[in-house]
Amino acid sequence: MRVTLHVWRQPGPGLAGVFVRYDVTDVSPDMSFLEMLDVLNQQLLARKDDPIAFDHDCREGICGACGMVINGRPHGPRRATTTCQLHMRSFPDGAELWIEPWRARAFPVIKDLVVDRGAFDRIVQAGGFITARTGSAPEANSVLVPKRDADRAMDAAACIGCGACVAACPNASAMLFVAAKVSHLGLLPQGQPERDTRVVGMVAQMDAEGFGACSNHGECMAACPKEISIDFIAQLNRDYWKAVARPKPQVARANGGDA
Amino acid sequence: MELRSHIPGGPLEAKWDRHRSAIKLVNPANKLRHHILVVGSGLAGASAAASLAELGYRVSCFCFQDSARRAHSIAAQGGINAAKNYQNDGDSVFRLFYDTIKGGDFRAREANVYRLAEVSARIIDQCTAQGVPFAREYGGLLANRSFGGVQVSRTFYARGQTGQQLLLGAYQALSRQIGAGSVRMEPRAEMLDLVVIDGRARGIIVRDLVTGAVSAHAGDAVVLATGGYSNVYYLSTNAKGCNVTAIWRAHKRGATFANPCFTQIHPTCIPQTGPYQSKLTLMSESLRNDGRIWVPQKKGDTRPPDQIPEEERDYYLERLYPSYGNLAPRDIASRRAKEVCDEGRGVGPGGGGHGVYLDFRDAIARLGRGVIAERYGNLFEMYERITGEDPFRVPMRIYPAPHYTMGGLWVDYNLMTTIDGLYAIGEANFSDHGANRLGASALMQGLADGYFILPYTIGDYLAQAKPAKVDPEHPAFRQVQGEVGERVRRLLAASGRKTVDAFHRELGRVMWDKCGMSRNAAGLKQAMERIGALRDEFWKDVYVGGRGEDLNQSLEHAGRVADFLEFAELMCHDALHREESCGCHFREEYQTPEGEAKRDDERFGYVAAWEFTGAGKEPVLHKEPLAFEAVHLVQRSYK
Numbered sequence: 001m002r003v004t005l006h007v008w009r010q011p012g013p014g015l016a017g018v019f020v021r022y023d024v025t026d027v028s029p030d031m032s033f034l035e036m037l038d039v040l041n042q043q044l045l046a047r048k049d050d051p052i053a054f055d056h057d058c059r060e061g062i063c064g065a066c067g068m069v070i071n072g073r074p075h076g077p078r079r080a081t082t083t084c085q086l087h088m089r090s091f092p093d094g095a096e097l098w099i100e101p102w103r104a105r106a107f108p109v110i111k112d113l114v115v116d117r118g119a120f121d122r123i124v125q126a127g128g129f130i131t132a133r134t135g136s137a138p139e140a141n142s143v144l145v146p147k148r149d150a151d152r153a154m155d156a157a158a159c160i161g162c163g164a165c166v167a168a169c170p171n172a173s174a175m176l177f178v179a180a181k182v183s184h185l186g187l188l189p190q191g192q193p194e195r196d197t198r199v200v201g202m203v204a205q206m207d208a209e210g211f212g213a214c215s216n217h218g219e220c221m222a223a224c225p226k227e228i229s230i231d232f233i234a235q236l237n238r239d240y241w242k243a244v245a246r247p248k249p250q251v252a253r254a255n256g257g258d259a
Numbered sequence: 260m261e262l263r264s265h266i267p268g269g270p271l272e273a274k275w276d277r278h279r280s281a282i283k284l285v286n287p288a289n290k291l292r293h294h295i296l297v298v299g300s301g302l303a304g305a306s307a308a309a310s311l312a313e314l315g316y317r318v319s320c321f322c323f324q325d326s327a328r329r330a331h332s333i334a335a336q337g338g339i340n341a342a343k344n345y346q347n348d349g350d351s352v353f354r355l356f357y358d359t360i361k362g363g364d365f366r367a368r369e370a371n372v373y374r375l376a377e378v379s380a381r382i383i384d385q386c387t388a389q390g391v392p393f394a395r396e397y398g399g400l401l402a403n404r405s406f407g408g409v410q411v412s413r414t415f416y417a418r419g420q421t422g423q424q425l426l427l428g429a430y431q432a433l434s435r436q437i438g439a440g441s442v443r444m445e446p447r448a449e450m451l452d453l454v455v456i457d458g459r460a461r462g463i464i465v466r467d468l469v470t471g472a473v474s475a476h477a478g479d480a481v482v483l484a485t486g487g488y489s490n491v492y493y494l495s496t497n498a499k500g501c502n503v504t505a506i507w508r509a510h511k512r513g514a515t516f517a518n519p520c521f522t523q524i525h526p527t528c529i530p531q532t533g534p535y536q537s538k539l540t541l542m543s544e545s546l547r548n549d550g551r552i553w554v555p556q557k558k559g560d561t562r563p564p565d566q567i568p569e570e571e572r573d574y575y576l577e578r579l580y581p582s583y584g585n586l587a588p589r590d591i592a593s594r595r596a597k598e599v600c601d602e603g604r605g606v607g608p609g610g611g612g613h614g615v616y617l618d619f620r621d622a623i624a625r626l627g628r629g630v631i632a633e634r635y636g637n638l639f640e641m642y643e644r645i646t647g648e649d650p651f652r653v654p655m656r657i658y659p660a661p662h663y664t665m666g667g668l669w670v671d672y673n674l675m676t677t678i679d680g681l682y683a684i685g686e687a688n689f690s691d692h693g694a695n696r697l698g699a700s701a702l703m704q705g706l707a708d709g710y711f712i713l714p715y716t717i718g719d720y721l722a723q724a725k726p727a728k729v730d731p732e733h734p735a736f737r738q739v740q741g742e743v744g745e746r747v748r749r750l751l752a753a754s755g756r757k758t759v760d761a762f763h764r765e766l767g768r769v770m771w772d773k774c775g776m777s778r779n780a781a782g783l784k785q786a787m788e789r790i791g792a793l794r795d796e797f798w799k800d801v802y803v804g805g806r807g808e809d810l811n812q813s814l815e816h817a818g819r820v821a822d823f824l825e826f827a828e829l830m831c832h833d834a835l836h837r838e839e840s841c842g843c844h845f846r847e848e849y850q851t852p853e854g855e856a857k858r859d860d861e862r863f864g865y866v867a868a869w870e871f872t873g874a875g876k877e878p879v880l881h882k883e884p885l886a887f888e889a890v891h892l893v894q895r896s897y898k
Contacts, residue, residue, distance in 0.1 A: 012809070030532040032645075038537055038760070045758045045804055045813065053810055055325060057498040059538045061641065062423055063329040078644075085644050110469055111810045118446070121326050125438035129431035130390045134310040134710045137381070137388035141345065144399030154392040154417060157424060161328055185390045 001027045001093040005040070007052055008100045010109050013116075017109070019098065029089035033076065034059060034066060036088055054113040061085040061225065064160030067167070068113045069100040074164035074223040082162065082225040102163050104172035106210045117163050119209035120177060127201030128181040130190050149187050156184040158226040168223035171212030176220040178202050179236035180228050186239055196243035203240055260515070262868055262883045265671040266370045271889045272352075275374040278672070279715055283722035290315035293721050296463055296478040297321070298450045298505055301330035302422070302702060303685025304484030305429035306709030312436035314714055319476060320433065320442055321465060323449040323500055323815075328430045331486060331498040332705060335422025336543035336638065338404060338414035339386075339702040341379040346403055350411040352376045357890060359700060362408045362588055363665070363693020364842035364858060365892050366518070368866070368885060370672060371690045378711040379703050383415055385710055389428040393417050406698035407544050408588035408897070414699045419543055419637045425702055429709070449815065450505045451743045453481065453512045453681065456735045459726060460509075460681035464736075464743045468815060471808040473747070475731035475740050480680045480717055483509060484709070487664035487686040489522065491823045491830065492775070493767025495661035496528060496541040502819035503826045506668050506687050514676040515868035515881060517669035517689035519826070520834035523696055523843050524776050525662030526592035529645055529655075530607060530614040539660040540645055542617070543638055544698040547585045549622035549631065550655070552576050552592070554615050558603035561610035564618070564654050575599055583897040590695045590843040590856075591897060593659035597776050598854070600658070607656055618654035659776060663701060665692040665843070666833075669868040669883070673716035674708060677868075680720060684708035689866065694842025747807050750817045755800030759817045762797050766790065766820070766827060774831050779847040783835040787828055794824040829869060829878055836880065839863045851894075860892055 002025045010017030024040050031039070034056050041051035056066040061082040068083055070076035076086045091097070099113065107115040145153075157180070165176035182199050185191035191198070214233060221230045267278040285293065293316050297308040300322040308320040322330060342355040356376035360367055383401070387393060393415050394402040403412040417424040436442040447468040454462040454475070462477040488503035489495035510516045527542045553572045560567065575595055577584040587595075596615050599605065607614040623631050628651065632639070639650045646656070668676045668683035670690055676683050685705040692700065730736075773786035797820070805811040840849045840856035841863070849857045866883040 028533050028535065030647075031535055032537070035535050035537050039535055042758055042760060045802060046756075048802070048804060050805055051813060053812055057324060057329055057500050058331060058334045059499060060334055060540045061644075062334050062420065063324070063331070063498060064326075065324060065329050080640070081644060085641070087645070087647070089647060114810060117325060121328070121434065121437075121444075121446075124431060125434045127438075129435045130388065131435060132385065132388035132390075132432070133313050134306075134385060134432075134714070135381075137384040140343070140383045140387040140393075141400050143387070145395055146399050147395045147397050150392050150395040153390075154424075157392050157417075157427065158420065160423075161326065184392065188390050188392065190388055190390050 001029060001088065003027055003036070003091065003094070004096045006098045007112070009052070009112055011111065013108055013110055027088050029087065031088045032059065032084055033086040033088065034084050052113065053111045056084055059084040062160060064162040067102060067162045067164055069102065069167055071098050074102070074167040075225055080225055080227050102167035104166045104211070106172065106174070107163060107166065119211070120161050120163065120174070122209065123174065123178060123202050123205045124181065126205035127194070127198040128185070130185055131194060132190070143189050145188060153184050153187040156180045156187070156228065156232050159228055160226060162225065164223045164225060165220035166211065168219040169212065170217055170219065171215055173214045174206050174211040175214040175233050175236065176224065176228055176230065178206050179232040182239055183232040183235045186235070195239065196246060199236065199239045199243050260677060260870055260881060262515070262669065262677070262881050263671060264368065264883060265673055266368070267672065271369065271373050274370050275377055282715060282719035285718045285722045287315055291317060293317065294319065294478040295480050295482060295717065296476055297482045297484060298463065299330065299484035299486060299687070300327035300430070300433065301332035301484060301486060301685060302426055302429055302705030303709045304330065304482070305426065305433045306706050307482055307484060307684060307713050308442055309429060309432035309436050310710050310714045311717070312441040318436070318442045319445065319478065321445045321448045321450060323447065323468060325446055327433055327444060327446060328427065330426060331501055332426045332702070333423045334498065335702055336419045336541065337406065337545040338416035338421045338699040339382065339425060340406070340413050340697070340699045341383045341415060341703065342376055342413060343380050343383060345401060346412045348411045350413050354411065355379060355413065358409045359691065359697060360693065360890055361895060362697040363695050364856065364895055365693065365860070365887065366841050366885065367691055367693030369887055369889060373889070374712070375691050375704055375707050378707045381711060382703060382706045386425055386428050389432060391417060391424045391428045404545055405548055405586065407547060407586045407592070408697045416545070419635065422702060425706065429706070450485070451508065451818065452739050453509045454736050454739050455512050455678055456729060456733065459679045459724070461726070461729045462731065462736060464740050466743070466747070469810050471806070471811065473740060473744050475736040477729045477731045477736065479721060479726045480682065482682045482684060482713065483668065483687050484684045485687050487667070488826065489661040489664055491766070491827050492661040492770050493764050494531065494536060494539050494771070496525060496539050499538060502822065504819050504822045506683065507822045507826050509668060509676065509678065509681060511871050513678045514681060515669040515870050516666070516829060517866050517868045518666040518833065519830045519869070520774065520837060520844055521665035521694050521842065522661060523589060523663040523665060524593045524659045526589055526596055526659050527617060527657045528660035529642065530612070530658040540641070541660070541662060542642060542655065542657060544589065546617060546635060546638060549634065550585065550617040550619050551621060552585050552615055552617055554599045554604040554606060556604070559611045560604070564606070564616055573599070573604070580897045587897045588695060588697065593776055594845060596659055614656040614658045616654040617657045619650060620654070623651065663696055665689065665694060665696055669866065673719065674713055675716070675720065679724065680726065682713060682717060684713055694844055746818070747814065750803050750814060750821070751807055753798060753801045753803060755802050757800050757802065759801060759803060759813055759820050762793065762801060763816070763820045763823070766793060766823060769793070770827055770830070774834050777845045777847050778834050780835060783831045787831045790824065790828045790831065797821065797824055832878060833867055833869065837863055837867065855894070858894070
């Protein structure tokens, strides 16, 4: 099969970009989308042209590195599929495809289809964890977790941090990403002590990074390759309002004395 | 050079405990003065960086990915072993130790493996406390599953995404330290060389993959947690970025490289479909719990699987290994798959292909579709997405693929390489898996090294060596930085006709054919000749393109392939010298009448550690004899 591509080419951060047209022939329906771009890049290199830069690594849908908007849809047309797991059999012969990077103020373009998603890391650093110093953990079976809660936590924890939710959202909101982490940890007994500080910290960082607000479009869930449910956003909102409404805990007295 | 393994004295069960109580400690107030450089942010790197920072050290952590969370540990599917004996099926620390030593075909160091089994239980505690959503039973207790090569159920899992969940646990612990300012994280940064001053590792040279800037970083110790080198085969289950560069550069600076020919070919991967294939995808070994592996009895049988009657199917693993059946260890399962395909009984388009069936028909009939979906749902979906076939209706087609490398930098009991102050942890070292790794043991080893071993042993070195402060302006740094810059310029200056990818593919083909699932002396010699020629050709005829001061993925790949082209020769050299078959290293000349690996403990009961003596010169072999006190060496039998 053959496809016509219009690929966003941008030489560097803050520089102007433009769509460049490429006709790719000899495409096999069994190729992954990234393999099709590999083939194109090999052809570009053979002509001593600059290959298209795009992020990718595991190519099995779990590392979250890859991601591009294909004909207006993050990760392309297939439900629950990352770009690397999208195969050319999902497109008709002769398809015309417009390929763009994630577009969001908080994800500046570095080059071509590569964006900087460091904002996600900073959100996690602001509270997306359970404080469990190495060595101080209790015996694992000493805390029981109902299967229902563990399964639900796993549903949220499946997030791969690719950023498709942000790219899909008309407001470029990161609510689904934040909700997934807040819910994953908040559903487990181990996550309770820091539940309030976590949600407040992460939401504050999300706002500081310049992500938009959630207006319940639901596009994020439709684009999510791991099908994270927007029910978790409702959970995030509940947790957030509870946390800010709760009276601040008394600061423990510093002079606890030596034992 | 002398290999000193520093294995503590005393009985096996007491070694680690005694060692921990005897090693020197760094005064808490002094820890902040020590700066530790951790390269890699997978299970080993992230857990080490987080744990070291919790102890009070100053830590810098580097990864080539855009975020620490994307390291390739994330792709591990099946699970993590631990000797918890939650199933009451007779598991114990000794049994996990014994299974691992035996699974590795008696080519691993006893003391290290025992320690690994010992700390395994604490890893599960640690990860559970971090919020890793392990699978649970209805009563709320942790669930287990079985894995290949063992007869107890000791594998903990989080659906088919155990590696992801464990890595996110370590990443979150690391993120907490980054947020607190105790770890400086440098993503999109690739280590390109090691700086050694007065025999001690004192820093690294790093290229910023966005700006292309090459910079020097000084520290008191360097920890390499940079994973394995399966991508020497081009097609493997590893992520595209996985490479040998960090450990190869360290090797060239004086770290010996142990057992490079021990590479694991995983039996259950999705077969290749075409010449454009960029990687191979693993289907978790856990599928072998419920899937049955078979091929038609007839050669070149082109009938669809559902039209091949029961009596015309050969469930070859069940036939050859009645007690382990489909759960035979990986090396055996892979080799047998190759064998039936070489006989012309492989399956795939047109028949006689490179594939065997992994069939869930019986399990679905026995347990129901719901149970199978619950256990393997995401794996089935992944398979369907890649192949366009639904495993609920048609058996999966699988074939072996390079997956993990047991070889790596030689380390002593403290995980220190032959360069003082240089540590290697996780897949980057050679220490625990011998000649074959058991399923669900890589995650265990990475986290054992990072959470529970390195944080202790590194303190012992820092307390005793008391490394003086060193400035990245030191002439040694300037020197190595200059060399790295020069190499980048040379790569960019080569104005040939072939792309980096073309060279990598060709190297991969040579390695897969001659140094893959089975090897022989003639083939290995041919491979070494071809690799040498390919390397010369590479520097003459490669075209990289683009600029150095820019994000340039072709340039990144070029540096990695240049190192693979040097490393591959050492791998063949090691495979040629080891005139025995053991675990994954199958030399056709050395096999039992039943076609099993025939070890030669007398001549090869040692770790082969290779010293680099200069470009184009023969590497020098150092042997670390393997002394077994607690186990009796037997021929592995899974019959």
